[in-house]
Amino acid sequence: MAIDVGEDVGRATEDEETSVPFVGWDLRRARRGAVGIGAFVALWWLASLVQPAYVLPAPPAVAAAFYAEAVSGAITSALASSVLHWIPGAVVGTGLGILAGIVLGWSRLADDVSAPVVRTLRPVPPLALIGFAIAWFGINHVGAAFIIAVGAFWINFYATYGGVEGVSEDLLDVARSLDVRSDRELVRSVVIPAASPEILTGVRTGIGRCWMLVVASEIFGVPGIGREILRASNNLQVDVVITYILVLSVMFLLVDTAFRAVQRRVLAWR
Amino acid sequence: MAVDEPELARVVVDGVSKRYPGTNGPVRALADVSFTVDPGEFICVVGPSGSGKTTLFRIIAGLEEATEGTVSLDGEPIEGPDADLGIVFQEYHLFPWRTVAGNVGFGPEKRGVPADERDRRVGDLLDLVGLDGFADSYPRDLSGGMKQRVALARALALDPTLLLMDEPFGALDAQTKAMLQDELLDIWSETGKTILFVTHDVEEAVRLADRVVVMGIEPGHVREVVDVDLDRPRTRSDEAFGRYYERILDLIEA
Numbered sequence: 001m002a003i004d005v006g007e008d009v010g011r012a013t014e015d016e017e018t019s020v021p022f023v024g025w026d027l028r029r030a031r032r033g034a035v036g037i038g039a040f041v042a043l044w045w046l047a048s049l050v051q052p053a054y055v056l057p058a059p060p061a062v063a064a065a066f067y068a069e070a071v072s073g074a075i076t077s078a079l080a081s082s083v084l085h086w087i088p089g090a091v092v093g094t095g096l097g098i099l100a101g102i103v104l105g106w107s108r109l110a111d112d113v114s115a116p117v118v119r120t121l122r123p124v125p126p127l128a129l130i131g132f133a134i135a136w137f138g139i140n141h142v143g144a145a146f147i148i149a150v151g152a153f154w155i156n157f158y159a160t161y162g163g164v165e166g167v168s169e170d171l172l173d174v175a176r177s178l179d180v181r182s183d184r185e186l187v188r189s190v191v192i193p194a195a196s197p198e199i200l201t202g203v204r205t206g207i208g209r210c211w212m213l214v215v216a217s218e219i220f221g222v223p224g225i226g227r228e229i230l231r232a233s234n235n236l237q238v239d240v241v242i243t244y245i246l247v248l249s250v251m252f253l254l255v256d257t258a259f260r261a262v263q264r265r266v267l268a269w270r
Numbered sequence: 271m272a273v274d275e276p277e278l279a280r281v282v283v284d285g286v287s288k289r290y291p292g293t294n295g296p297v298r299a300l301a302d303v304s305f306t307v308d309p310g311e312f313i314c315v316v317g318p319s320g321s322g323k324t325t326l327f328r329i330i331a332g333l334e335e336a337t338e339g340t341v342s343l344d345g346e347p348i349e350g351p352d353a354d355l356g357i358v359f360q361e362y363h364l365f366p367w368r369t370v371a372g373n374v375g376f377g378p379e380k381r382g383v384p385a386d387e388r389d390r391r392v393g394d395l396l397d398l399v400g401l402d403g404f405a406d407s408y409p410r411d412l413s414g415g416m417k418q419r420v421a422l423a424r425a426l427a428l429d430p431t432l433l434l435m436d437e438p439f440g441a442l443d444a445q446t447k448a449m450l451q452d453e454l455l456d457i458w459s460e461t462g463k464t465i466l467f468v469t470h471d472v473e474e475a476v477r478l479a480d481r482v483v484v485m486g487i488e489p490g491h492v493r494e495v496v497d498v499d500l501d502r503p504r505t506r507s508d509e510a511f512g513r514y515y516e517r518i519l520d521l522i523e524a
Contacts, residue, residue: 178380
């Protein structure tokens with residue numbers, strides 16, 4: 001049977017022509033970004049001229065501090081130490097957060113049972129749990145990872161929960177009418193893919209939050225970038241503080257960019 | 271051809287009523303709706319808004335429960351969504367994360383049909399609805415008419431005996447709508463499916479149906495079941511077509 005879809009097809013491809021060419025747009029954006037960075041550094045420099053170095057060091061002083069920390073190997077060892085609790089904390093917190101979000105978002109019963117506890121625990125800042133971290137795990141990577149995991153957990157839990165709750169009942173009906181019976185299979189083949197944009201946004205936000213928590217989690221003495229920042233602060237070495245803030249920012253930028261690429265790929269259907 | 275030997279379905283709607291809880295006591299959506307659909311028949315349910323036709327559709331599809339009465343398919347009561355019932359909604363409800371082929375192959379995949387057999391079946395169905403060449407496109411790249419073709423192919427993929435359609439062409443422009451109506455009639459005669467098609471468009475009902483179930487409002491009930499005794503293809507300009515059209519319209523407006 002020959003069916004003419006010519007008219008339909010024309011309409012479907014129209015969008016592509018109206019969108020701006022990707023490369024040109026990207027270049028323009030990069031150029032504007034460079035201007036922004038330049039302006040920021042210029043302002044910083046100007047401000048540093050009228051302030052003593054322990055209030056705001058000039059950019060070259062920070063560059064020198066960065067170089068010194070880098071060649072001494074201090075940056076590498078601090079980074080290596082931070083990564084040792086950042087990775088397990090982020091992975092465990094993200095995984096448990098997504099899992100809890102799916103279960104509570106899907107099951108009315110689980111949601112009703114856990115709601116009071118969840119709402120009580122939700123406002124507790126991860127930093128307030130440092131006492132538990134020390135008591136349960138000690139002043140080590142596990143304790144620091146715990147703090148990071150708590151932060152990642154809540155972000156991922158709420159993002160996933162919202163995504164799962166928002167899954168269209170109609171899509172589930174379609175799946176049921178196509179022989180999908182069990183909750184497990186509905187969750188696997190409809191709920192998770194349908195909620196994946198929200199879930200991935202949660203993961204990405206969580207990754208950023210975990211880098212912030214790296215500093216907080218090292219407050220009680222676990223070595224790492226946060227520890228270096230706190231130590232330098234106590235010594236009024238603002239140039240070193242900025243050095244490690246930069247390290248943190250660069251790490252965040254690298255991980256975030258990599259994750260965004262993954263996100264784009266996974267959500268290519270959107 | 272794309273589908274197996276026709277297996278015909280008889281639908282019996284028997285005394286179906288539906289009440290919803292409301293702020294001022296229960297609201298009656300349907301009252302004592304009864305009719306049968308014969309195997310291989312094309313039935314349209316037509317009625318104004320408020321006549322409960324979507325509620326009726328959802329009850330027959332097993333998506334909602336009737337307050338009273340039963341719907342049965344070949345003697346078995348319908349108690350939930352079932353692979354014997356292929357469902358097509360007005361808003362398509364395609365899985366946006368799946369390609370066209372992935373959407374059509376969803377049912378067979380979940381049922382565990384082997385990949386090569388599944389691919390063959392998906393290919394046949396895309397051919398049937400005129401979408402070969404679009405297997406790898408995502409729904410976002412398709413026009414409304416194409417999306418509805420995908421939804422139709424997806425609903426046919428498990429070879430249901432009954433095809434249930436809720437205003438499937440309601441969101442399409444007139445030209446695409448007419449084209450899809452013709453295609454649906456072709457698919458119907460090729461596959462021999464029993465089709466129950468809900469619409470508010472009287473002209474559409476007269477063009478398509480063997481019989482038209484005309485619904486009235488407050489609460490939704492069957493006013494009359496009209497036999498449309500016209501040869502196909504049917505044209506709007508035909509005098510007899512006009513008479514059916516007027517008659518059904520009078521029933522609705524009366």
